[in-house]
Amino acid sequence: MQKDEVLKIRHILETELKSGEITLHPSEIAAFLKYLYSENKEEFFAILRKLPEEVLGEVLLELPESIKDEAIEQLSVKKLAKAVEELDSDDAVDLVKDIEDIDSDLEQKVLQNIDKEYKEEIETLSSYDESTAGAYMQTEVFKAYVDEKVKDAIERLRKLKAEGEVSNIHQVYVVDKDEKLKAIIPLEDLILYDFNAKFADIIHEKKYEPITVHVNEPVAELIKKFEDYDLAVVAVVDDEGRLLGRITSDDVIDLIEEQATEQIYNLAGLEEEAEEEEDIKEVTKKRAWWLLINLGTAILASFVIGLFDETIQKYVALAVLMPIVASMGGNAGTQTLTVVVRKLALGEIDWQNAKKALMKETVVSLLNGLIFAVIMGAIAWIWFGNHLLGVVIALAMIINLLAAGFFGAVIPLFLKKVGQDPAVGSSVLLTTVTDVVGFFAFLGLAKVMLVH
Amino acid sequence: MQKDEVLKIRHILETELKSGEITLHPSEIAAFLKYLYSENKEEFFAILRKLPEEVLGEVLLELPESIKDEAIEQLSVKKLAKAVEELDSDDAVDLVKDIEDIDSDLEQKVLQNIDKEYKEEIETLSSYDESTAGAYMQTEVFKAYVDEKVKDAIERLRKLKAEGEVSNIHQVYVVDKDEKLKAIIPLEDLILYDFNAKFADIIHEKKYEPITVHVNEPVAELIKKFEDYDLAVVAVVDDEGRLLGRITSDDVIDLIEEQATEQIYNLAGLEEEAEEEEDIKEVTKKRAWWLLINLGTAILASFVIGLFDETIQKYVALAVLMPIVASMGGNAGTQTLTVVVRKLALGEIDWQNAKKALMKETVVSLLNGLIFAVIMGAIAWIWFGNHLLGVVIALAMIINLLAAGFFGAVIPLFLKKVGQDPAVGSSVLLTTVTDVVGFFAFLGLAKVMLVH
The missing domain is CATH 1.10.357.20 (SLC41 divalent cation transporters, integral membrane domain)
Structure with missing residues (x-):
């Protein structure tokens, strides 16, 4: 990071920490903190503790492994629990795993301080094998029901967004009463329909047939599907075709980098995990x-x-x-x-x-x-x-x-x-x-x- | 490809070629053609020639290099020109480059058969250095103007979509009268606003501040930005901040794979291009x-x-x-x-x-x-x-x-x-x-x- 960039971010961050409204991207804050870590550790911890919980989790996840570990150890259980709660489920799982790697007692304490429903969700997601799609899925999706009207769905979306429950919604997942995924409708198409129409009237178009991955599908297949179909996001389903969640391209990009690293390392007689x-x-x-x-x-x-x-x-x-x-x-x-x-x-x-x-x-x-x-x-x-x-x-x-x-x-x-x-x-x-x-x-x- | 999958796709494709409405994904057709190429070359060429131009270009781009070259040589100039025209600009550039690699006379003939405006666009895009963002951008974006009403923009979108001019619109790019990019508004936010509002009333929210790459930005920086900001798509601008196009995650995924290949190859004393x-x-x-x-x-x-x-x-x-x-x-x-x-x-x-x-x-x-x-x-x-x-x-x-x-x-x-x-x-x-x-x-x- 360049000196002038650092100064600029420092200035913005100080102002925003006072106002409490953070508009800096978590990766920008993380880059600044990384710089600070090697320059002035005390200030690093001071700013870390001042970060609002809405961004704290994301910032932690953007920090390099070694700095992240030290940062987690410096934060209180309450603060960590809130940081986890503010994250999307896939990221929440990552942060909880990071905490577990440091100290599994701490992980248990953090989980006990998390809203019960979300805690169970995190535990379910954590249980998927890391070589399968399930481990990279987030459960925050925007679902609509076959017999629902478009305008009612949009009204629900408005509420969910206001509550911060969903974000990055490019598509509406239309499910039946058994939660089985029936169609995926891009928002760009949805807004062109009559808002008084029911989803049942729309979903028969062939182009809305869902492209999905099974929750137990190997990661290599997931990547192949993304590449073959040029996807930006894919729905995850179970054996019965019930919608479980979705995987977005940013997670797939991370997976591709990881697989490439693994190949390069394996060829040289290295193990990726050991090198971390x-x-x-x-x-x-x-x-x-x-x-x-x-x-x-x-x-x-x-x-x-x-x-x-x-x-x-x-x-x-x-x-x-x-x-x-x-x-x-x-x-x-x-x-x-x-x-x-x-x-x-x-x-x-x-x-x-x-x-x-x-x-x-x-x-x-x-x-x-x-x-x-x-x-x-x-x-x-x-x-x-x-x-x-x-x-x-x-x-x-x-x-x-x-x-x-x-x-x-x-x-x-x-x-x-x-x-x-x-x-x-x-x-x-x-x-x-x-x-x-x-x-x-x-x-x-x-x-x-x-x-x- | 498994035998039963082949039979399934063959059956669907035959039906769809008769009806003229293709719902198979280009990558599925390409996988089938690849199989056919080694089994029965005559049938391969027969089906290739029957493919409607709407999918022909995409199918060609999904074929392995050697098969693609042979396929291109078998198609008429007219057919190739139409296939190029049906593609999004970034893909059109790729196909034209593939044709050029085989025979630059053929490329010239194909370009002469393309709509003049699109031909110029392809030539501009081709001129960007392959190590910069510009080479991977597509010009098909959905723009709205600062003083436009939301409902008018949506009406335009309806028309553009009906004409097949735009697809995969996750965001509206709001520009001023000089085409300078002022804001990026996700569709999921847009549909929550009053459709009678003007964009000028909306775009001041800090979260709509555009994340962009410069058209000459090195590919490595482009990838880094995608990874740091977890993007699904990024806007491309020139020196004056004018909107030139966008780059989507599927292209970035290809770039990441290519860079990884290059690293692996370089370490072993290989040149990526030579190995193709x-x-x-x-x-x-x-x-x-x-x-x-x-x-x-x-x-x-x-x-x-x-x-x-x-x-x-x-x-x-x-x-x-x-x-x-x-x-x-x-x-x-x-x-x-x-x-x-x-x-x-x-x-x-x-x-x-x-x-x-x-x-x-x-x-x-x-x-x-x-x-x-x-x-x-x-x-x-x-x-x-x-x-x-x-x-x-x-x-x-x-x-x-x-x-x-x-x-x-x-x-x-x-x-x-x-x-x-x-x-x-x-x-x-x-x-x-x-x-x-x-x-x-x-x-x-x-x-x-x-x-x-």
Whole structure:
């Protein structure tokens, strides 16, 4: 945040805290507080405590994890409870979970101070698995009934809005007496109808057929539906088609960022959740597990080298050159692996075109094998004045890059086929292949062609 | 796509093609066509040609790149022109660009068959740089004027909607006589006002202050604004604050996916654009450039090994073990690098907390260095029956993982500081460090401690 922006927001915030009417966006207040946190902690806490409850929850949710935790610890149970109550249900659940992560006793105390009905709603929403749509839904929707008149619904909307019960209403969800979702009517259409009409007269138009997700639908399907249908919001229903809530695009955007982070992290041997930890010991431990697996594969590669120790002793140039073959294989394979993992995630590769993708990746890697066989063969020849050494490294390069392309594509495709995440563990499997094949091909060929 | 889904969509589509009224979503038709493409190409083209122009453009845009290209080539100029005309301006621009990519003569012919006004609009929109907001904006917005009555605006909306000129209207953009954006009023608020009121009476409420992006604003800023303010749509303005168009969440979702793909690809030495190519030669060439840079760093590492060839000849175990040190450094460094690159992209690391992040990453990597020094030291001792060899590899492990953590964090932070993309080229820089430091530390220590 720029200095002049900070000064501007500070000025507005001070005025608004006095008047009690906050028009700054919670993310602006959060950005200012984040700045303040590192500049002047006392002032940070002073302003935090002065924030009206209508914005407090939203501001807390916009703060970075570590600052948020400290902020929550500084606030009273009453204040936290009110902040939760002022939030939409999906955000309320998030804040309650944040409080629980710090101290589950505190969470219980906060929940006891929340209006009973809302408390139960939060508890229901909290119970949905985080890998399903239900965990991201908010229950605040504007419902109308099939036999209701448009003008009566609008009158109800006016009241609900005045009470702050609903906001961001782009659509009216029309339900029958069993709460089953019958139609979704955009407000832009609704205002064009005769306000004396009943919803029953309107909802038969095909364009109002609802696009929904099931509350237990996996997050990946939810995202796909949003992308395929270009949605801004989607209704959530249960087995019987009863309306439970809705999920808005801002939550889906967060989910997409999170999934991308997870993919990037998994490819590098990281766990997303562990990396959100502040505790250095925890982060170290999680990363160590991955490094331990990597150590195993590195030792396996060393065994391969050990098979040829006599050959290396005769031609020490082999020791000098052998990491090049392994490294090039590792890099070419990582290129292939990354493309296939990402295209699988985006749905650009599926079973229909998997064979084509595998072919393409193998050919691309093989072609690069040929290119670098020539380049590296010439370099090795000139460097060590031995043309046979050039031939050996050239052949090893071709073999290893062919293996890199083929396994770089096959490994994620196989993991996907057996229902695993193609990003998890695939790079360590691949490196095992490119190291073992690389060393074995290079040293094995050298033994045959140079020693005898 | 499942067989039963295919049959269902085929049945509905056949009926609807006869009646001429299509209610299937373009993405459903596209999914069916994609299936058909690999099953029965003739039928694919037959159905494609029968699709009404109202949906043809949207269906084309939903098809995978390679199928889309072939489909476009099969359609007449007239049909393509009408398909473009039926699309919203942002989508029209996309389709025209797709046509241009295939054949710029065809693009010119298509443009000549489009209504002149719309043609100019498409050309203006096409001229915006793809890294700025303007390239993703659509010009179809619903504007109202400050001195207009609410009911007159609604009457206009009715007409515009009937003509298919606007859709997905969640908000009314209120402009003054110079087209300057004065307020954004959600429809849900508008319908609660007296329809005889003038907009001038309403727009002074602070909550209607417009959140906008400038037409030249970088895409990253656009995304950040969407995420910070939880937007579903944002207005686009020029230097004078005049309303030019809007960007909706579905486009932002596409942009976020694309940026994530770019990060993942860049980390693996891939170019996103090149990977969209069908041409194997082009893909091979692009990837070869990266592999060439990698070859350079691998040769550099080999030079380091070459410095110690006599030592290796005496202790061939060094050749067996040395890839382990380099590999562990590479992996630990990649973990650090990936976390820092991603957190920089998400704005979780910035200059305020860069030092803290650098400290954390270095400490985590150093701690893992200590853990694996003990493990690998013991293994080397037992394996080769030489406790000094164990000490050498242990010390080398600590040094290399310390370097890996430090440089894994410093490299992307430095690239960001000098205005470069922290994901591009950082992993090759890092590998150079971990290879060179790894080999030098291990072989250097061995020379000092084992030989003398």
